[in-house]
Structure formats: C-alpha cells, structure tokens
Amino acid sequence: MNFWTKVAGLILRNRYLVLVLVAAFTAFLATQMKYMKFSYTEANLLPENHEANIEYNQFLKIFGEEGxxxxxxxxxxxxxxxxxxxxxxxxxxxxxxxxxxxxxxxxxxxxxxxxxxxxxxxxxxxxxxxxxxxxxxxxxxxxxxxxxxxxxxxxxxxxxxxxxxxxxxxxxxxxxxxxxxxxxxxxxxxxxxxxxxxxxxxxxxxGMPYIRTLNSQNIQDEILWFVVGALLITAVIFFFFFRSYRATFITLLVVMIGVTWAFGFIGLFGYEITVLTALIPPLIIVIGVPNAIFLINKYQQEVKKHGNQAKSLQRVISKVGNATLMTNITTASGFATFIFVKSELLQQFGVLASINIISIFVLALLIIPIIYSFMPLPKKKHLNHLEKKWIDTIVKWMEKMVRHNRIAIYITAVIFIIFGIIGIYQIRVSGSLIEDMPKGTQFYKDIKFFEKEFGGIMPLEIFIDTKKEKGVMKLSTLKKMEEINEIIESFPELSKPISITNLVKYSKQAYYLGNPKYYQLPTSQEQSYIFAYTKNSNNNSKMLTNFVDSTGRYARITTFMKDVGTDKMTIIQDRLNAVIAKEFPSDKFDVHLTGKALVFLKGTNYLINNLILSLSLAILLIALFMAWMFRSYQMILISLIPNMLPLLITAGLMGFIGIPIKPSTILVFSIAFGISVDDTIHFLAKYRQELQANNWRIKKSVYSALRETGVSMFYTSIVLFFGFLVFTVSSFGGTIALGGLVSVTLLFAMVSNLLLLPSLLLSFEKKITNKKVFKEPSMKIFPPKENKEEEAE
The missing domain is CATH 3.30.1370 (Ribosomal Protein S8; Chain: A, domain 1)
Structure with a gap:
C-alpha cells in the first residue's frame, strides 16, 4: 500500500474529525480577521539598511514627516x-x-x-x-x-x-x-x-495625505469586488464545463473557506493590506478552482467507469492527490521566491501567497472527497460533460497538429521568439508613485491640475548638513542654496523651491520698504544690518521655521515633482547632484536628495533588479525540481522551453503596447511561470506513466498523454484566464496590467504545453526518452496502471 492510498484511507475513515478540525481552524482564522489593517503609507520597496532609506530616516529625524x-x-x-x-x-x-x-x-x-x-x-x-x-x-x-x-x-x-x-x-x-x-x-x-x-x-x-487616504479606500473597496467577481466568473465557467450545481457548490465552498483563511492569515501575521496583499484572496479563488476541477473530474471518471463510490473517492485522493500536490508546490515555489527579495512588501506577498496556495490544496483534498462521500452517486446527466464532442474535437485537433504539423509549430514558435526579443528592447521602466492610481477619479484629475498650476504634489527634498551650528545662516551657505534653487526652477517637472532663502530674500524686501525688486539675497554689505533686524525679531513664519532646525546646522530645500518617469528623474538627479558637488564640497557639507517620491523611484529600480533575480531563482528552483522529479536532466530543457516562451511573448507584448516594467507588472512573470509549469508537470507525469504502460513506445505514449491530460489542462487554463481577467476591472493601472498580462501569458502557456511540449518530446525522442536516461521518478506523480480496468482508462 503506497503513501497516498494510506492518506486516502485516513481522510475517509476520519471524515467527521477532519471536518471538525477544518471548521475549528477556519473559525480561529476568522477571529484573526479583526487584526487586518490597511496601509497608511506608501510602499517602501527598499530594505531598511539601504542608503536611500538611511538618508531619508535621517531627514525625518531632523524635520519630521514631510508628507x-x-x-x-x-x-x-x-x-x-x-x-x-x-x-x-x-x-x-x-x-x-x-x-x-x-x-x-x-x-x-x-x-x-x-x-x-x-x-x-x-x-x-x-x-x-x-x-x-x-x-x-x-x-x-x-x-x-x-x-x-x-x-x-x-x-x-x-x-x-x-x-x-x-x-x-x-x-x-x-x-x-x-x-x-x-x-x-x-x-x-x-x-x-x-x-x-x-x-x-x-x-x-x-497632497500626499489626501491622495494616500483615497487610494487606500479604493484598495479597500476593490477587495470585495475582486473576491465576488472571481467567485462569480469561476463559478459560471465551472458550471459551464461540469453542468452540475452540486459540483459547483462544493467548489465554491472550498474556495470561500480558502478566502477566509487568506484574510485570517493576513490578520494573524499582522500584515497590512496593500495593493499587493489585496490580490491574495481573489488569487486563491483563481488558483483553487483548478484543484477542484482535477479532483472532481477524476471522481466522475471513476464513477462512470465502475460506479463504486468508495473506490472512486479513494482513487481521487491516491491517484490525483500527488499530482495536484506537485503542481501546487511549484506554484507556491514561484511565489515563495519573493521571500528572498529584500523588500518587506514583496516578502509579505510571497509568504501569504505560498502559504495560502498550499492551504487551498489541503482544503480541496480534504473537503471535496468527504462531502461527496455523504452524497449519492452523480447521475448520468452529471457525467455527460466527460463526452462533450466539442472538447473531443479540440483534443483531436491538437493531436493532429502534433502528429502532422510539427514544423509549422516550430516556425510559429521562432516567429514569437523574434517578436518577443524585438519587443523587449522597447520596454521602458517606470517608477511613478501615481501612475497606477485610478485615472477616472477626481483626486487623480486634481493631481494633474496641481501639476499644471503649481508644478506637482510629490515632495522632493534636498537635505543640507553644514556640519556646524548656525552654519545655515552664513551668507556663503545661503548663496550656495540659491544656486540649487535656480537649477530647480530650470526644470519644468519641478515646482518653485521653498527654503530659508525665501525668508531671507523677503527680509531684504521688507528692509527696503516692501519694494518687490529687492526680493533677493542681501549682499555682504547688507548682511550685517539686515540680519541684525532678524535677530531682534521673534515672529518668523510658522511654516518656514520648518526649513532650518533649532541649532541652525541643518536646512532643507523643498520642491514638488510632477509625475515623471524614471528616465527623466535620473536626468534631474544627475544635474542636481552635479551642482551640489560643485557648490557643497563633501569635506565641509553633507548634502543629499531625499523624499518619499525619490525613495519610491529608487525602490522601483532596486525592485526590478531583485525581481529578475527572483524570477531566475524560480526558474532554477523549478528546473531542479523537474530534474529531481523525473530523474532526467535532459527533461529540464524540454520542460522549460514551453514555459519560457510565453514569458518572452508577454515581455515583447509589453514593449509593443507600451506597458512599462514597474513593481506591479514585474510580478507577472513569476506568477505566470509558477502556474504554467503545473500543466507541464501534469503532462510529463502522465507521459511517464504511459511510457511504462506502453513498453516505451514513445509516439503512442505522447498521444495518450495528450488525450488524457488535454481536457483538464484546457479546463483549468480557461478558468485561470478568466479568473485573472477579473483584475482588469480594477481602477488601478498596475492591477489591470497584472490581470491582463497574466491571463494572456497563461493562455499562451496552455497552447505551448499542449502543442510545443509534445512536439519536442517526439522530435527529440531518441535523445531524451529511453530507459537509461528517463529513469523511474524519485517521486511517483501518478501511480502505475494497475490492471486491465486501469488500462481501459
């Protein structure tokens, strides 16, 4: 008796205890939902010990919150x-x-x-x-x-x-x-x-407090819509395929418990709900439904074959459980790689996603067989979908393409590769704080209004440490600051700066009876008597006392940025830093650019570099997993090509239609890769089983695997496609792009796994598939066909 047969017996013999434990843990996590809290700050994409964060925290320590x-x-x-x-x-x-x-x-x-x-x-x-x-x-x-x-x-x-x-x-x-x-x-x-x-x-x-508040409220409002939308669309598609209210109800029950767990884990871990963590509950629905499809589909196949309910339920767990576990592990692994990114925001997303993906697998494996065990056998009408002619037509078309048109499949793949490479060179990087915000809202229109009228709303700070008390009020220091001011005013993307120099210039104007032509810094001759007036005054502007600290050592120059891209901001930074280096020698001054907007821009570039590393890690991890699972290193290439191609196509698409690389869209690749590999595992696992059953007759094994897994792969891919498409109804640009791009990538991945993968197996059959190379897997994904009844399957 193998491990999964024992698991099946354990679950079915203790079904009441299992349901009580699931209900108790669900109730516990439901109580943790009260600890959920929404983020009230911008996402900090940089690690705490990053230079930009250290400089920003130093600024906050002296001048307090700037936003x-x-x-x-x-x-x-x-x-x-x-x-x-x-x-x-x-x-x-x-x-x-x-x-x-x-x-x-x-x-x-x-x-x-x-x-x-x-x-x-x-x-x-x-x-x-x-x-x-x-x-x-x-x-x-x-x-x-x-x-x-x-x-x-x-x-x-x-x-x-x-x-x-x-x-x-x-x-x-x-x-x-x-x-x-x-x-x-x-x-x-x-x-x-x-x-x-x-x-x-x-x-x-x-203003940033106002924008952040309305933005947070939008996230809060959208979570409910995402969850309801994902439930509704997956339920409709599921019912369309299975035509069974019972199966649809059981699936919805599983994913709704999964959503409760998802919210509960957010509260239990004390994480904030951000644009990313808000995606977890609907993501669990979209990923959970394919688990139900595999399990329910297998149950109905077994019932149709022999009509024995106990035997059918036992085989659902023992025969599909391991395969589903492997696919969920690879999906979770794709998300878990975010844990290694040095960004708290993405680490939290990775932890929550990977834990919840394994959780929804466990829930499906426990709840679906147990609930069916309390129900009568499915009626004939519930099994009719197993013989739908249109599905059979699609599978036969795929088999025909692989059998007779492999050259056309390869040519098409090469064309897409060229398309992808050309598109990649046109991708731009975006680090905008407001680019993903809802374009149709009044607060976004107001942002554009203030950009036009006053030069922007995102604060950019220049922090000046003169390294000596009262160093700011030296005329030489003020003149250096004025040089910075003039450079800032030369940029149309920046507003007029505000600093202590404004008050000093106003003081000179006041000294000359309010004549506006004297609104300028005093000369060295004027300095002594104008500053003498200042020393005798006790009522400076409330606001401008914020621009010099109480010791007179530190000063700030504040300007406000428009919504500029990373490229423009780099140019602005370089020019400002050049003037700073010239005017403020590092041995006498410590001057740097800071502010939330700049930290976010730097965070974007940092994040992109780390996410490329994360994606590479995901590919390596899954490649090693495949090699270990099938004990054939030659299979790594065969399994990765059909899953890398969709990523390349998506990247090219982003370049051609102008979707930039940014924190939200870079996630597409890791998410899509982790999910699309599931189809590869199902296909290769079934292929390995068919090889054994057919005495290593490769062609027969490939076509048998295609017929066997094609329907389930098609069903799950359609559910995933429309499930992720739910995110496109978001008002956030990044979430829309994420949903649309993942949907498209998974669609390409389905076609690639159903056409390109079997084609590659047939073309390289002698090199990669023989008893010496393609050994017995380290872990049995599907159990071997046991008897003649199984052969008929």
Whole structure:
C-alpha cells in the first residue's frame, strides 16, 4: 500500500474529525480577521539598511514627516468678489479649527514682513486687517498679494493663471495613522462639498495625505469586488464545463473557506493590506478552482467507469492527490521566491501567497472527497460533460497538429521568439508613485491640475548638513542654496523651491520698504544690518521655521515633482547632484536628495533588479525540481522551453503596447511561470506513466498523454484566464496590467504545453526518452496502471 492510498484511507475513515478540525481552524482564522489593517503609507520597496532609506530616516529625524501637506485650490475669477473671497477664508478657518490640523497658510493668514526702524527689527502685519466688504477692498488685497509679495508666489497663488491655493499642514503625529482617514472622510471632504454647493466653486484637493487616504479606500473597496467577481466568473465557467450545481457548490465552498483563511492569515501575521496583499484572496479563488476541477473530474471518471463510490473517492485522493500536490508546490515555489527579495512588501506577498496556495490544496483534498462521500452517486446527466464532442474535437485537433504539423509549430514558435526579443528592447521602466492610481477619479484629475498650476504634489527634498551650528545662516551657505534653487526652477517637472532663502530674500524686501525688486539675497554689505533686524525679531513664519532646525546646522530645500518617469528623474538627479558637488564640497557639507517620491523611484529600480533575480531563482528552483522529479536532466530543457516562451511573448507584448516594467507588472512573470509549469508537470507525469504502460513506445505514449491530460489542462487554463481577467476591472493601472498580462501569458502557456511540449518530446525522442536516461521518478506523480480496468482508462 503506497503513501497516498494510506492518506486516502485516513481522510475517509476520519471524515467527521477532519471536518471538525477544518471548521475549528477556519473559525480561529476568522477571529484573526479583526487584526487586518490597511496601509497608511506608501510602499517602501527598499530594505531598511539601504542608503536611500538611511538618508531619508535621517531627514525625518531632523524635520519630521514631510508628507503632511494637503492643498486646496480654486481657479475661478469670481473668487475675488467679497462674498466668495470671505467664504474661502472662512473655509480655511473651519478646517484649521480641527484638532488634526497643525496649522494652515491661506490668504487670510498672509503676513506682510515690515521693518520697524525705531526698534531695528522686523514685524509681521496681517494683509487682511479686517474682513473686506466691498469689491474695491478685495481688488486691493489681490493687487498687493499678486504684485508686491513674491514670497507667496507658487505658495498661495499662481501669478500667471490667478489660481489661489491654501496649504493645510496635518499634525505630523497622525499622518500615518487611521486618524488621518477619519479626518479626510469625516471632516475635510464634507466641509469642502458643503462649500462647493453653497458658493458654486470647484475646489481642487491634493497632497500626499489626501491622495494616500483615497487610494487606500479604493484598495479597500476593490477587495470585495475582486473576491465576488472571481467567485462569480469561476463559478459560471465551472458550471459551464461540469453542468452540475452540486459540483459547483462544493467548489465554491472550498474556495470561500480558502478566502477566509487568506484574510485570517493576513490578520494573524499582522500584515497590512496593500495593493499587493489585496490580490491574495481573489488569487486563491483563481488558483483553487483548478484543484477542484482535477479532483472532481477524476471522481466522475471513476464513477462512470465502475460506479463504486468508495473506490472512486479513494482513487481521487491516491491517484490525483500527488499530482495536484506537485503542481501546487511549484506554484507556491514561484511565489515563495519573493521571500528572498529584500523588500518587506514583496516578502509579505510571497509568504501569504505560498502559504495560502498550499492551504487551498489541503482544503480541496480534504473537503471535496468527504462531502461527496455523504452524497449519492452523480447521475448520468452529471457525467455527460466527460463526452462533450466539442472538447473531443479540440483534443483531436491538437493531436493532429502534433502528429502532422510539427514544423509549422516550430516556425510559429521562432516567429514569437523574434517578436518577443524585438519587443523587449522597447520596454521602458517606470517608477511613478501615481501612475497606477485610478485615472477616472477626481483626486487623480486634481493631481494633474496641481501639476499644471503649481508644478506637482510629490515632495522632493534636498537635505543640507553644514556640519556646524548656525552654519545655515552664513551668507556663503545661503548663496550656495540659491544656486540649487535656480537649477530647480530650470526644470519644468519641478515646482518653485521653498527654503530659508525665501525668508531671507523677503527680509531684504521688507528692509527696503516692501519694494518687490529687492526680493533677493542681501549682499555682504547688507548682511550685517539686515540680519541684525532678524535677530531682534521673534515672529518668523510658522511654516518656514520648518526649513532650518533649532541649532541652525541643518536646512532643507523643498520642491514638488510632477509625475515623471524614471528616465527623466535620473536626468534631474544627475544635474542636481552635479551642482551640489560643485557648490557643497563633501569635506565641509553633507548634502543629499531625499523624499518619499525619490525613495519610491529608487525602490522601483532596486525592485526590478531583485525581481529578475527572483524570477531566475524560480526558474532554477523549478528546473531542479523537474530534474529531481523525473530523474532526467535532459527533461529540464524540454520542460522549460514551453514555459519560457510565453514569458518572452508577454515581455515583447509589453514593449509593443507600451506597458512599462514597474513593481506591479514585474510580478507577472513569476506568477505566470509558477502556474504554467503545473500543466507541464501534469503532462510529463502522465507521459511517464504511459511510457511504462506502453513498453516505451514513445509516439503512442505522447498521444495518450495528450488525450488524457488535454481536457483538464484546457479546463483549468480557461478558468485561470478568466479568473485573472477579473483584475482588469480594477481602477488601478498596475492591477489591470497584472490581470491582463497574466491571463494572456497563461493562455499562451496552455497552447505551448499542449502543442510545443509534445512536439519536442517526439522530435527529440531518441535523445531524451529511453530507459537509461528517463529513469523511474524519485517521486511517483501518478501511480502505475494497475490492471486491465486501469488500462481501459
């Protein structure tokens, strides 16, 4: 009695105990779902000890969270009428009154810096001494702001377009917590909507805290749709193939328990729900249904053959269990390679995916035979699908192609290889923070609005360490910073920079009675008496005190980026670093670029390099697995070619239709490879069994294996194709691309495994298939045919 026969007996003899244990573990994992939490920060794709992370953490230690700015803007000439102008200012005051807001900067908060000659100091006087009631007063305020206060240009207004904006600085302590979400949905959005309705003005809202909140909500909303969509579409396809409500119900029960386990494991491990981990539950549905197809299909074949239920159930476990385990192990291995990538985000995805794939296999193997054991035998109508003529026609066509048109198959494969290679050279790399965000949403349109009006919303920081206290306020240091500012302003992809130099230039303008032509850095002669005024002043702008630390050693220059690609960002970095190297010698200064957007861009490049390593590891791992399983190293090449070809075609397709390599799309290759190898294992395992049964007659064995496995491979591939296609209804560009590309890759993989693989086996039969080379497998995938009844199978 072999191992799987013992397993079958153990499961079926203890079916009540097994069901109780499954129910108990499901209940336990269901209780862990309450610990699931959504991510409130951008995905950090770099390891903690990466240089970019170390620099960013140093910046955060000095200046705190930089992504705490929410901006509101209105582009409407009617804003500068008394009623709407005052309502706009009242809106800011209402939002500012919230505990979650640290402070705000709006037109109502504008302070004019003026020189107090008598006391030799600067004083701040509000631009709005009183609430304006006439059009004349509002026009005067607008003129003063737009023409005489360049300090606020691109900060509170766009001089060229007349757009006005308000800066809301969220309390740094709550930026990366659920409190931020509550503030955005319960306070900010309702207040703005009320204002828009009452005053017929469109308010554009953006900033990283706002974008992250709405993006997280979109992920949360889509999980339910993905799960329901995957369940619905796989159920419909399954029923179309099997025409059995009973089989469909059992399959849905298995995958729904699998989804419960998937959510439970997320909570149990304390992982956050991100764009990637949100894919796990629907992924388990899509991968779980093919397990059910193999098991139920085998059960119905056995019932049709001899009508003995106990014997049928025992053979389902003993004969299909090992093959299904092997396919699930290879699939899990493809995902498990992400664990070796030095990115916490992908490590979590790899852990969850691999554990849940093995879990759904265990659930299918336990639940399906046990539930069928309580049910009457399937009726004849439930078995009719085993003799469908259209399926038989497809299998006969495949056999005909392999038998008579192998040269055409090889020529087609070579054409696709050439296509893929040409396409690969056209693939671009993307490291954008917002490229995958839902294009149809208002918050995405607002991002584009702010890019056009104010130069972007993603903060890019230049962190300056002068290595000595009060080093920032030296005129020589300020002039070096101004050189950086001028370079930043030369890039259309970057906004006007904000730093301590803005305040110093404003101080000189104030010293010269507010004349805007003096908005510039002081000369060395002017420095002493202008700085003397500064020392006597105690009321600098709240916002700009954030740009120099309390010791005067550290400074920051903040600019905001548009949604630029990796190539453009590399050019910007190189030019900025060249100026930094020239102006700030490394022996006296420590200066580097940082900020969330830059860390994400660097993370993308780092991730791509690591995922190429991950894919290579997956290929190597599965190749070694194949070699060990079939004990034939010549079989490695034969088994890998049909699975590498679809990856090459997909990569070429990405190049031709302009889908970039990015964190979401790079996953396609590891996922598709891990799943597509399943078909190869099923085919080769059956082929090995047929060789033994047919006394090593190769051609007969190949065609028998094709007929035997072709139907199941076709069924499972169709389920997988439409299952992954569910992801294309996502509003996230990366998820759409992932779903579409995996679907296409698996479709190519099915055709490749059903046409190219048997063709290769026949063409190289003498070299790779003989008793000396193609030995007895280290692990029996299918048991040998035992008797004449089995031969008829």
């Amino acid at each position: 705490n700015l929410i901006i509101l803007a209105v582009k409407d000439t009617t804003l500068f009428t008394p009623e709407k102008f005052n309502a706009w200012n009242d809106l800011t005051k209402e939002i500012d009154a919230s505990n979650e807001v640290a402070f705000s900067v709006s037109i109502a908060d504008v302070q004019e810096l003026k020189a107090d000659r008598k006391n030799r100091k600067f004083v701040l006087e509000p631009l709005l001494n009183k609430t304006p009631t006439t059009q004349k007063e509002v026009s005067a305020i607008k003129k003063q702001l737009f023409e005489n206060l360049p300090f606020y240009d691109n900060l509170l207004y766009n001089k060229k377009t007349g757009t006005v904006q308000t800066a809301i600085y969220i309390n740094k302590k709550i930026v990366n917590t659920p409190v931020r979400r509550d503030f955005v949905f319960n306070t900010l959005i309702p207040t703005i909507k009320k204002f828009e309705k009452e005053h017929n003005l469109q308010v554009h809202v953006s």
